[in-house]
Amino acid sequence: MxxxxxxxxxxxxxxxxxxxxxxxxxxxxxxxxxxxxxxxxxxxxxxxxxxxxxxxxxxxxxxxxxxxxxxxxxxxxxxxxxxxxxxxxxxxxxxxxxxxxxxxxxxxxxxxxxxxxxxxxxxxxxxxxxxxxxxxxEATVAARISIAAQGIPAVDFGLRRAQGPISSIRAARGGQIAGFAATSNVFAARLLGLPPSGTMAHSFIEAHESEEQAFRDFAELHRENAILLVDTYDSVEGIKTAAQVARGFLERGIRLRGIRLDSGDLVTLSRFARTRFREQGLEFLRIVASGDLDEFKVADLLAAGAEIDGFGIGTRFAVSQHAPxxxxxxxxxxxxxxxxxxxxxxxxxxxxxxxxxxxxxxxxxxxxxxxxxxxxxxxxxxxxxxxxxxxxxxxxxxxxxxxxxxxxxxxxxxxxx
Amino acid sequence: MxxxxxxxxxxxxxxxxxxxxxxxxxxxxxxxxxxxxxxxxxxxxxxxxxxxxxxxxxxxxxxxxxxxxxxxxxxxxxxxxxxxxxxxxxxxxxxxxxxxxxxxxxxxxxxxxxxxxxxxxxxxxxxxxxxxxxxxxEATVAARISIAAQGIPAVDFGLRRAQGPISSIRAARGGQIAGFAATSNVFAARLLGLPPSGTMAHSFIEAHESEEQAFRDFAELHRENAILLVDTYDSVEGIKTAAQVARGFLERGIRLRGIRLDSGDLVTLSRFARTRFREQGLEFLRIVASGDLDEFKVADLLAAGAEIDGFGIGTRFAVSQHAPxxxxxxxxxxxxxxxxxxxxxxxxxxxxxxxxxxxxxxxxxxxxxxxxxxxxxxxxxxxxxxxxxxxxxxxxxxxxxxxxxxxxxxxxxxxxx
CATH class of the missing domain: 3.20.140.10 (nicotinate phosphoribosyltransferase)
Known part of the structure; x- marks a missing residue:
């Protein structure tokens, strides 16, 4: 079926x-x-x-x-x-x-x-x-999100909550038309010639003995592509741990890609992360935000001074929550x-x-x-x-x-x- | 694609x-x-x-x-x-x-x-x-609609506004689980073994010289299955015309199935239709209502005394407008x-x-x-x-x-x- x-x-x-x-x-x-x-x-x-x-x-x-x-x-x-x-x-x-x-x-x-x-x-x-x-x-909602994001890249994260597989492709393609940078949906990425993109899930962290070990294991394999998810236990501690792991890799000449914030107060957390990263010579780390984002929340986050380099846009985009x-x-x-x-x-x-x-x-x-x-x-x-x-x-x-x-x-x- | x-x-x-x-x-x-x-x-x-x-x-x-x-x-x-x-x-x-x-x-x-x-x-x-x-x-929204409909049959009309083809099948199947009587979606009907169901579109009426002619042409072929759409020009006139056409067929021993109301005040119009049909010995004509219905509107219609024998449930069900x-x-x-x-x-x-x-x-x-x-x-x-x-x-x-x-x-x- x-x-x-x-x-x-x-x-x-x-x-x-x-x-x-x-x-x-x-x-x-x-x-x-x-x-x-x-x-x-x-x-x-x-x-x-x-x-x-x-x-x-x-x-x-x-x-x-x-x-x-x-x-x-x-x-x-x-x-x-x-x-x-x-x-x-x-x-x-x-x-x-x-x-x-x-x-x-x-x-x-x-x-x-x-x-x-x-x-x-x-x-x-x-x-x-x-x-x-x-x-x-989907093309219209994506265009609105692009307006809100003011040039900061957006990535489609919508597959899991889309109402069906073809819907998920229509969403990814709508994003593509409106200038989204990538999609997490591998099928859509292949079909549409979009870059596939992804970070890590909470379950990955939990499957490891510690958050730090999970970060290290992931970074060891994915290196310049590694984006570390920092909110599994406590976002502030997660940011500090990510910075520490990133420092270790930097000493080996490897620049990890960044972190992802998926819950909590994204304005405060992103600003905390940016400051921390600057202090530690890690200003290259990108801060990606996700979690029930839509054009309104993206606009509000930026207006409130969030320090975000990329948006992962999932459910509210993929089903057009505001206008399904x-x-x-x-x-x-x-x-x-x-x-x-x-x-x-x-x-x-x-x-x-x-x-x-x-x-x-x-x-x-x-x-x-x-x-x-x-x-x-x-x-x-x-x-x-x-x-x-x-x-x-x-x-x-x-x-x-x-x-x-x-x-x-x-x-x-x-x-x- | x-x-x-x-x-x-x-x-x-x-x-x-x-x-x-x-x-x-x-x-x-x-x-x-x-x-x-x-x-x-x-x-x-x-x-x-x-x-x-x-x-x-x-x-x-x-x-x-x-x-x-x-x-x-x-x-x-x-x-x-x-x-x-x-x-x-x-x-x-x-x-x-x-x-x-x-x-x-x-x-x-x-x-x-x-x-x-x-x-x-x-x-x-x-x-x-x-x-x-x-x-x-979809199974949950359909169950809620079935609660609201109090035993009056509901039919899935959602294909055209569903977010994709597989979504439309998930909707039809949700309806099936919750006891919907049929679906208008022919692909889903075949796949799921549900009865396919449908009436006529406004374009059908408009393609004819007159509403009456359209009703006659349709009834001639579809007879006991014919449901006449009465709101293309004026619903009150449409109901009267439908009654007149149904009388003509009744005299030939053919009982048309009913009418569909798709706009306007469904409470008033359905009560008007019921009275008219009873007066003319057409009490067998079923009154089907459609047009942006969901569990809330179905409940409100019945609470307000609407005389409805079947609900066509489309967009608001098929995308779960209230909770997509x-x-x-x-x-x-x-x-x-x-x-x-x-x-x-x-x-x-x-x-x-x-x-x-x-x-x-x-x-x-x-x-x-x-x-x-x-x-x-x-x-x-x-x-x-x-x-x-x-x-x-x-x-x-x-x-x-x-x-x-x-x-x-x-x-x-x-x-x-």
Whole structure:
């Protein structure tokens, strides 16, 4: 059960298939355009960051109904034989326009458009939302953490508390887009070409006769890469012991990498450690902090004068504790020649396909215009990671500070024509 | 990238491997026992529900380092050749004791114990926590929703907003353990043997010339299974139209299944629909409600007199909006003959392996006693789903109402000896 083999076509809501059955039976074969957008941003978010397109692309490439998928659907007794035959032979013929990854966007702007036979485009709804929603969340939270960290490297520590393995990869990749330095998740590191990073766990210390012995054993093998975890018994004593061990290695010409603080008052402890290390000629030791950090705590720590050289960002990032889901939706904009919309309270949508034009510090969402300089671009190949990272960095440098504020951001102006 | 092939061994934190390298190099080969427990429950939770063991079992069965895993680790330059060779030949030799699935548990009680060579047991930490944490969350939230729903069926609608595909399966399975009637997630339905369930989307209505036509087209094909979504334009009008279409089918001897309300004031609308349906001899039509529901909203709706026959539970369940992560940890309890513990502030642990004895409305956590009637059992085969569902149902019937309260529950007494 752990990572399933097979095709992703059944990762869909059952109603997509029951609707598709009707489209098929009634001969509804015209082209539909569906748009993905986010209705409103979570509290304190001034912007979102586009992400997830490589996974979208794989999904579309892998999408097909294999014999066992069709056999399962037949077994439900809800589908007619000719429809099932159609599914068995179905080859996706849809076109995608999307914001390039790393692009910043705002509520109600279409971020991805699927155009194709309505039956096909309908079936893609659930899993496209699944991919895009959490990929966007993680890229956005990571961007916020990078703002808070003011250039101090952040590392993804989220695997153990992520809601699943693919979620953990979406988190690591979100961090990568926003400039995180590394991930502790070895699978993600390999897949994404990120540096793997890690220190040591409390259990490692406990498995040794003493903290000092544990530090020595670890440092002996990992040397310039060794980061010593100092809070297993008492952080102040742990810092002193780490300094003593680091001195011993320095005398042999080996500079250990640093320490990690994982509990307690990180401001006081980090300042104590910095002072101690300076006094002992160990100013090269890096002080890494971890423990329920998020963009708010990182900002607060730095504002309070913490002496931190690296942040390990785990749970609160990997599940987006503050906003574990966003109101991302997939709405029909056009069917055949007809522009469509819904009017239910607070969920009304604008009719028709759209174009987004970004002028200086203002977006314009207007009826589709193939001549416009449109933020929505046809997705052929996805951009390499350095391009995506640079795009987000450029977006961040252009975005007004008030919109980037971590709390109560200003609203970026978007005009809907 | 979508669902990766390969083995799960690299779904680990890098530090597990750097520590393992030390254990290997220093000849630390004694048996370690690690315990998984949850430090404290999220606000408003009076209990947790054990879940995730089939996934644990698959993970342990699949765990091995294949050639490409080892090649990747070599490429990091952080590991010695003899250690990599050891990994390449590693066959897991660990024993698991765990609470059976569906068992209720409380903070700081060990819920799973891994015993084996410290190197091996250490490597399993990150992914065991990943599996257990979210499986437990989803089973617990589903149990809370079932309490709130008072016997009215709930259906998992969470796929689109789940943080990943495996997360969506953990959610569907959590619902299954807690007695949910179905899932909209077709992949999960097939994998878990749950009924797939679904209604229709707004886009289906919009793709038709009129709401009435959409209802007729859908009902024509899906008949006794047809649930009509009534809020695309105006819910009151939608209910009237649905009633009119249902009357037409009734005259042909076909009883449509019902309607779905997805926005607006669900109390007023459901009562309006019930009255309308009764007046028109359509009392068989079921009224399904959806739209940002969770245990609190379900309880509030029923307390306010809503007339609802089924709940579609999506986002807030599938990501556990209220508690997207729990403080689940993996701590060394014993290494060789030595019972170990840590003393860092607010993270202190009890030493040694443990046994849990559940007496009437009280748990006792005491030093490991192989003679005791221990809640922790050796995991050989996992229980079939009907056994797990029944176990949770029994646990729920035994648990005091005050502990099951959805808000401000009483604390179940656990004594640590």
């Amino acid at each position: 752990w990572l399933m083999q097979g095709t992703p076509a059944l990762f869909t809501d059952f109603y997509e298939l029951t609707m598709a059955q009707v489209y098929f039976a009634k001969g509804m074969r015209e082209t539909a355009s569906f748009e993905v957008f986010v209705r409103h941003l979570p509290e304190h978010w001034g912007f979102s960051v586009m992400a997830g397109l490589p996974e979208v692309q794989s999904y579309l490439q892998e999408f097909r109904f294999v014999a066992e998928d069709v056999a399962y659907l037949r077994s439900t007794g809800r589908f007619e034989a000719d429809f099932l035959e159609h599914l068995a032979g179905l080859k996706l013929d849809v076109k995608i326009r999307a914001l390039p990854e790393g692009t910043v966007f705002f509520p109600n702007e279409p971020i991805l458009e699927v155009s194709g036979p309505i039956l096909q485009a309908q079936l893609l709804e659930s899993y496209l939302l699944n991919i895009l929603g959490f990929s966007i969340i 889901a966003i109101g991302i939706v997939y709405k029909l904009a056009q069917y055949g020649d007809r522009q469509v919309y819904k009017t239910s309270p607070e969920k009304a949508t604008l009719p028709g396909r759209k174009t987004i034009v970004r002028m200086r510090e203002r977006d314009f969402v207007k009826p589709f215009d193939p001549q416009a300089h449109d933020l929505l671009q046809h997705v052929e190949a996805t951009d390499p990671m350095p391009v995506v990272r640079q795009r987000l960095a450029d977006e961040m440098s252009r975005l007004p500070d008030a919109v980037k504020a971590l709390r109560n951001p200003a609203c970026y102006p978007v005009e809907f024509a | 979508w669902l990766m092939q390969g083995t799960p061994a690299l779904f680990t934190d890098f530090y597990e491997l750097t520590m393992a390298q030390v254990y290997f190099a220093k000849g630390m080969r004694e048996t370690a026992s690690f315990e998984v427990f949850v430090r404290h429950l999220p606000e408003h939770w009076g209990f947790s529900v054990m879940a995730g063991l089939p996934e644990v079992q698959s993970y342990l069965q699949e765990f091995r380092f294949v050639a490409e895993d080892v090649a990747y680790l070599r490429s990091t330059g952080r590991f010695e050749a003899d250690f990599l060779e050891h990994l390449a030949g590693l066959k897991l030799d660990v024993k698991i004791r765990a609470l059976p699935e569906g068992t209720v548990f409380f903070p700081n009680e060990p819920i799973l114990e891994v015993s084996g060579p410290i190197l091996q047991a250490q490597l399993l930490e990150s992914y065991l926590l990943n599996i257990l944490g979210f499986s437990i969350i 992560a729990i403080g689940i940890v993996y701590k060394l309890a014993q290494y060789g003959d030595r019972q170990v513990y840590k003393t860092s502030p607010e993270k202190a642990t009890l030493p040694g392996r443990k046994t849990i004895v559940r007496m009437r409305e009280r748990d006792f956590v005491k030093p490991f006693d192989p003679q005791a009637h221990d809640l922790l059992q050796h995991v050989e085969a996992t229980d079939p789903m009907p056994v797990v569902r029944q176990r949770l149902a029994d646990e729920m019937s035994r648990l005091p109402d005050a502990v099951k309260a959805l808000r401000n529950p009483a604390c179940y007494p656990v004594e640590f000896a």
